[in-house]
Amino acid sequence: MISVVFIGFGNVNFHLCKALLGSDFVTVKQIFNRNVLDLNSEFQKIPFTDTISEIKDADIYIMAIPDDAIAAFSESLSFKNKLVVHTSGAVGMNSLSNNNRKGIFYPLQSFSKQREADYSNIPICIEAEKNQDLELLRTLGKIISKNVVEISSDERAKLHLAAVFVNNFVNYLYHIGNDILDKDSISFDLLKPLIMETAGKISSLTPLEAQTGPAKRNDIKTIEKHLHLLGDSPYAEFYELFTNALKKTNV
């Protein structure tokens, strides 16, 4: 049985806790959060504290708090030599305090409270200083996901950077599409099947193989028509940057 304490209870630990609650191999010993939380009924049986000195003993402390707070908060923990992991893509393992054993448990997904998360397909990137801790994190990861991988802090930094492109920036392109249509009261729903297909295509093709469009074909007439439609919109700068890159890359 692995005992776990959640430190911080934002989107990441909310979904992680939900996924682990169903397991016979895990005890959720406690939730710590700086502010008192109004927890859903499913979490109400779990002991809660907002006081650092009252954090209970556990095998793993999973800290999902803002990146900037990780170093100082891990330093402020009152216990020693326990396994303390954080869940951030962007922060190196060495930012954690030397007072405890260090590790990473990074679920590579974008979580929203409003949306169910299917953990079974989410890659869990683990890292630890000690082999035994790595194996404990692997065991924990495998309880919820088929996809547990050991990733170094340097690799994780690259993964997180790439994730920003394929998640945050992609979502902003969805916003641009939505905004272009909104101005003429055209429904954004019309684009949703295309959006799903664009994402689905790369399950079987590389992005290079899947690339289509006027820039790839160097269809100058259409490109000029689009730039004319965009006029002095700030989106024109995006259009030009992508179009020039697509022309050059010969994808």
Add this chain to the structure above:
Amino acid sequence: MISVVFIGFGNVNFHLCKALLGSDFVTVKQIFNRNVLDLNSEFQKIPFTDTISEIKDADIYIMAIPDDAIAAFSESLSFKNKLVVHTSGAVGMNSLSNNNRKGIFYPLQSFSKQREADYSNIPICIEAEKNQDLELLRTLGKIISKNVVEISSDERAKLHLAAVFVNNFVNYLYHIGNDILDKDSISFDLLKPLIMETAGKISSLTPLEAQTGPAKRNDIKTIEKHLHLLGDSPYAEFYELFTNALKKTNV
């Protein structure tokens, strides 16, 4: 029974023909293509010609050829006063020749020969000069899709522009993500669940609601770390453009 002749047999008409072949309400009278094609067995029963003067009589001629060729090719057809439609997102209906009745049958999707297309969810955007032709296109559209909408040429131009952002440019961001990982031999597969979730999220949230990431949080440390990792890569320009836009837009 609606009779159809396909003019051009690239990805769009290939999938459209496939979808219509199964219907009891449609006869595929002929495929015209400039070059002789090596057709799959499923298409071999359909009469084929590469000679314009031999194109058969039909209720609807569906022309899916390069955008630049639409005007001249529609002018070169030897028959008169028939319903000739094209399938392009970017070309106005008025580019079609006055010799025939004009219309549009634009499936809003990105097709690849290697991938099955599920037409039932694909929006079909129709337009015609005459009401009777519009109704015929609506009937044809409904045979293959639940989602047939009348869209003017001006609206279609906006839709196509928005589609370039959410499809072609999004796919290029997938390519950037892939490329960043490739350089360190990290598997792009790790990002695929995130990519699917990012696309899936906007089925229930607006892109503004779904937006997350360091730029949205104005997490300067992480942004600087990412720019440092990108170094003099051409992708740094993309990173800065998106990051600045996300900061400004207050999404």
